[in-house]
Amino acid sequence: MAYGDFVIQRDLNFTINRGDVFVIMGGSGCGKSTLLKHLIGLQRPARGDIIYDRQNFWRASDAERIRILRRIGVLYQSGALFSSLTLAENIALPLGEFTDFSRTEIADIVSYKLALVGLAGFEDYYPSEISGGMQKRAGLARAMALDPEILFFDEPSAGLDPVSARLLDDLIINLSDALGTTIVVVTHELASIFAIGTNAVFLDPETKTMLATGSPKHLLAESKDSKIIQFLTRGEGNVETTR
Amino acid sequence: MKATTGMTDIKDISGHIKFEQIDADTWSIRLAGSWTQGANIKPVEQVLAQLAATTPFARLTLQAGDLDRWDSRLPTYLLAMLDYCQAKNIQADLSGLPEGIQGLLNLARAVPERAGDRRSAQQTPALAKIGMMVLSGLADIKRLIIFIGETVQAGVSLMRGKARFRTVDLFLCIQETGPGALAIVTLISLLVGLILAFVGAVQLAMFGAQIFIADLVGLGTVREMGALMTAVIMSGRTGAAYAAQLGTMNVNSEIDALKTMGISPMEFLVLPRMLALILMLPLLCIYADFMGILGGAIVTTNAFDVSLTQYFNQLSKAVDLTDFSIGLFKSLVFAVLIATAGCMRGMQCGRSASAVGDAATAAVVNSIVYIVVADSIITLICNRLGI
Numbered sequence: 001m002a003y004g005d006f007v008i009q010r011d012l013n014f015t016i017n018r019g020d021v022f023v024i025m026g027g028s029g030c031g032k033s034t035l036l037k038h039l040i041g042l043q044r045p046a047r048g049d050i051i052y053d054r055q056n057f058w059r060a061s062d063a064e065r066i067r068i069l070r071r072i073g074v075l076y077q078s079g080a081l082f083s084s085l086t087l088a089e090n091i092a093l094p095l096g097e098f099t100d101f102s103r104t105e106i107a108d109i110v111s112y113k114l115a116l117v118g119l120a121g122f123e124d125y126y127p128s129e130i131s132g133g134m135q136k137r138a139g140l141a142r143a144m145a146l147d148p149e150i151l152f153f154d155e156p157s158a159g160l161d162p163v164s165a166r167l168l169d170d171l172i173i174n175l176s177d178a179l180g181t182t183i184v185v186v187t188h189e190l191a192s193i194f195a196i197g198t199n200a201v202f203l204d205p206e207t208k209t210m211l212a213t214g215s216p217k218h219l220l221a222e223s224k225d226s227k228i229i230q231f232l233t234r235g236e237g238n239v240e241t242t243r
Numbered sequence: 244m245k246a247t248t249g250m251t252d253i254k255d256i257s258g259h260i261k262f263e264q265i266d267a268d269t270w271s272i273r274l275a276g277s278w279t280q281g282a283n284i285k286p287v288e289q290v291l292a293q294l295a296a297t298t299p300f301a302r303l304t305l306q307a308g309d310l311d312r313w314d315s316r317l318p319t320y321l322l323a324m325l326d327y328c329q330a331k332n333i334q335a336d337l338s339g340l341p342e343g344i345q346g347l348l349n350l351a352r353a354v355p356e357r358a359g360d361r362r363s364a365q366q367t368p369a370l371a372k373i374g375m376m377v378l379s380g381l382a383d384i385k386r387l388i389i390f391i392g393e394t395v396q397a398g399v400s401l402m403r404g405k406a407r408f409r410t411v412d413l414f415l416c417i418q419e420t421g422p423g424a425l426a427i428v429t430l431i432s433l434l435v436g437l438i439l440a441f442v443g444a445v446q447l448a449m450f451g452a453q454i455f456i457a458d459l460v461g462l463g464t465v466r467e468m469g470a471l472m473t474a475v476i477m478s479g480r481t482g483a484a485y486a487a488q489l490g491t492m493n494v495n496s497e498i499d500a501l502k503t504m505g506i507s508p509m510e511f512l513v514l515p516r517m518l519a520l521i522l523m524l525p526l527l528c529i530y531a532d533f534m535g536i537l538g539g540a541i542v543t544t545n546a547f548d549v550s551l552t553q554y555f556n557q558l559s560k561a562v563d564l565t566d567f568s569i570g571l572f573k574s575l576v577f578a579v580l581i582a583t584a585g586c587m588r589g590m591q592c593g594r595s596a597s598a599v600g601d602a603a604t605a606a607v608v609n610s611i612v613y614i615v616v617a618d619s620i621i622t623l624i625c626n627r628l629g630i
Contacts, residue, residue, distance in 0.1 A: 040503045066505040074503045080496035094504050097407055142500075 007208060008034050012048070014201045014213045016184060021176050021196045023216060024186045026203035027231065032186045033077075033154060035203065039184065040074050040152055041065060070098060073143030077154045079135035081127035081142065087114065088123035091142045098146060113141040117171065133164045140171070151175065153185040157192055169195050190234060202228050257283035258317075260290060269302040270294070272324075275309035278317040287323045294327070303328055306339030318347045325352070390587040394517065397509040406510045416519035420481050424527060427480070428473055432464070432531035435472055436538025439463050444547055453547040457557035460539030465566045469532040471618060474577035477524060478610035482585035485516050486606035489589025490599035498590070513590065517582040524578035525571050532570060565630055573621055577614050584610035 008031035016022045024032050037043040039050060041057065050057040052068050060068070081090050091110045095101060101109065114120055117137040127135050136156070143151060153172070157165035169192050175181045176196075187193060193200070197216040204211045204227060211225050220232045258278040263271045278284065305321065321344070328335040337345050367375075400406045443459035489512060492498050501508045536558065543549045585606040592602040 042499055042502060069503055069505040072503065074500065076496045076500060078496055080500040082497050082500070083492075083495065093409075094506075097504075097506060 007046075009203055009208055009210070011209045012201075012203075014210065016182065017199065018182055019176065019180055020199045021172065021183045021185065023193050023197035023200040024184065024203065025188055025193055025200055025216075025231070027188070027205055030203040030205035031208075032188075032203060036152060036154055036184070036186050040072060041069055070146065071148055072150045072152060073146065073148035074152045075136070075140050075143045075154065075156060077158060079127070079132075079139035081135055081139055083127050086124050086126055087119065087130075087138050087141075090127070090138065091145050094142070094145045109145070113144055114138070116144070117141045118167070133160050136160065137168070140168075144175075147179070148181065150182045150184065153183065153187070155187055156185060157187065157189045165189070165192065172196050190232065193232075202231070256281060260285055262293065264297075264300075265304070268300050269304065270297070270300050271304045271306060273309075274305070274307040274317070275311070277311045278313040278320070280314055280316055282316070284316070284320070287320050291324070291327050299331075300333065302334045302336065304336040304339055307341060307344070308339075310341065313344070318344060318351065321348060322351060386591055387583075387587065390583070390590070393509045394513065394583070394586075397507065397514050400510060401514060406514055407506055408511045408515050412511075413515040413518060416515050417523060419484075420477070420519045421523035421526060424477065424480055424523075425530070427476055428527050428531050429534055431472055431476055432469060432534040433538040435468050436460055436464055436535030437542050439468065439535070440539040440542035441546075444542065448547065453543065453549055454553060454557050456539065456543045456547065456549070457554045458561040460543075461536060461558045461562040462566060464535030464539070465532050465562050465570050467570070467618075467622070469535055470528050470570045470573040470577060471614070473524060473527045473531045473574060474581065474614045475611060477520070477527070477578075478581045478584070478607055478614065481520060482581045482606045482610045483603045485582065485585030486589040486592070486602045487599055489513075489586060490592030490602040493590070493592045494594050494596070494599060508590065513586045516586055517579075520582040521575065521578045524581070525574045528570060528574035529567075532567070569621075569625055569630065573618060576617050576621065580613040580617060581610040584613060 012035070024035055026032050034043070038045050044058055049059065052071075055064070055068065057065065057068060081087070082093070085093065088107070088110045091113055092106050095106045095109060099106075110123065111120065114122060117140050119134060119137055119141065122130065122134070122138070127138065130138070136159075140156075156168050156172070160168065172183055172185070173196055176183050183196075185192070185196065193216050199214065200216045200219065201213045202211045202219065203209075212219055212223055212228055216232065219228055223229060256277045256279065258274065259276045261273040261275070263273070265271050276282070303324075305324075310317075321340075325335055325348070327333075337348065340348075397406060439460050440456050444453060444456050447453055447455050447459070489498070492512070498508045498512070501511055540551060540554050543554050544551050588602040588606040588609070592598050
């Protein structure tokens with residue numbers, strides 16, 4: 001992965017299994033969000049491939065790429081709701097474009113998705129009229145609109161108070177358990193990493209590559225790499241003190 | 244403590260610094276008084292110069308027994324001294340300072356500056372600057388070509404009935420672009436017609452040919468000013484708005500969100516805006532033509548000895564459908580240019596608030612340049628063709 005000549009990360013090789021809650025972690029500026037951009041089709045990798053179900057994402061034709069994109073949902077850091085549309089219209093947009101549901105069916109689905117994220121009754125509000133945390137949850141409702149197989153989260157707990165962050169974590173676990181959705185989370189929130197992660201990759205900004213992949217708890221227990229231990233223990237370096 | 248108001252107050256606050264030689268190798272510095280913002284303190288350069296003037300020594304102890312109050316000024320002062328000590332290989336003893344200051348000093352020096360982290364102010368030679376300007380110009384042209392290509396693709400899928408955008412958005416854009424601009428177009432084109440009439444009338448009246456004001460205003464407005472003035476208004480009003488809207492959507496990741504939904508932002512965002520402007524600008528242009536002619540009529544009938552009937556008779560002799568069509572054609576071209584400049588700058592906007600401002604400015608400047616250049620070319624062609 002690179003911006004022009006500036007290499008962000010190299011030699012990344014990891015697998016996300018179906019049903020995983022996969023955490024992309026690492027210190028600030030290590031390229032977590034850039035990796036996410038590559039995975040969701042916003043930036044072409046300088047070299048290498050991204051493979052969805054044996055289908056090569058970046059070498060596929062445009063039409064196929066769009067078909068793959070329709071199977072994923074993304075929650076952006078800021079929510080990225082369309083500011084000119086109400087919450088209901090935001091969520092209804094992908095439904096209206098890609099399904100043949102009738103108007104009333106779409107309205108029902110919209111209410112259901114909003115209720116799932118705890119925003120029942122907020123259909124006719126504009127994104128600017130609700131708080132940042134609510135925008136994020138509404139963004140999640142939109143990402144879930146088409147019942148995607150894979151959901152991507154960019155820093156879901158950034159800018160949320162601890163209780164809301166916890167609720168969002170619970171929601172993620174629920175989605176993964178109840179719907180079997182594969183979930184990919186970019187985060188450096190330790191509490192979240194241990195609470196939800198079943199698999200992870202650790203990116204390091206200095207060596208510009210991944211240091212390890214595997215379940216976060218496993219990494220903490222077995223990793224010999226001091227950088228990973230430092231990260232997973234808030235720099236205390238001692239395994240016993242955290243859990 | 245109350246805010247300092249008089250001279251006496253300022254004099255009262257001062258920080259003191261005292262030197263003492265303890266033995267051959269050791270100097271001591273004692274700090275006392277108030278080391279706060281606004282206090283009267285000897286500049287650090289003078290202190291360092293004094294230290295440099297003494298015989299070389301190896302140890303410096305810093306003490307602050309009688310320190311009254313201090314803020315960021317004291318650590319800054321001390322850091323400058325410590326830098327000096329490091330450069331001269333003098334061992335500095337901080338143990339005489341209050342713990343708070345020691346902690347801050349340690350914190351400030353905990354992460355040393357890495358070589359190459361600081362941006363050096365480089366002087367770029369003029370030749371390199373010119374080269375970079377050419378390169379960025381070329382990159383701009385490349386982006387323009389890509390944008391035009393994508394627009395054409397979106398246009399093709401529109402013709403095949405496959406373009407994805409909300410009809411509501413199209414109507415909102417039309418409302419904003421057309422009827423929303425009526426008031427300002429009315430005002431400007433009426434006044435431009437008035438001005439044309441006055442400018443012409445003064446000359447024509449010299450040989451009693453006031454009646455030909457109608458020709459001048461009619462042809463001038465219909466062929467040229469109507470289209471040009473509406474285009475300039477719309478580039479400031481709509482082109483800038485498009486760039487700012489799309490730019491803000493870019494900053495807010497809304498365009499990314501569309502892409503990952505599998506919806507083409509070119510179809511969803513750019514197409515309705517382009518269509519709205521292409522539909523509305525010619526209509527506005529016709530309206531502006533009539534307003535301009537009306538403005539001319541006001542001047543001619545009131546200030547010069549021409550009746551309204553005469554004015555319109557003369558006008559219908561001078562202006563025919565070809566003139567109207569040329570004006571309309573121009574406005575169509577201008578619409579495409581304004582929409583392209585506005586949408587392209589918006590779509591390619593960077594991700595900061597200042598980038599949105601730059602995008603809006605660039606959109607207006609570009610579209611006005613495009614408009615004037617295109618106008619000259621079309622006028623030249625019409626002249627050559629004799630129409």
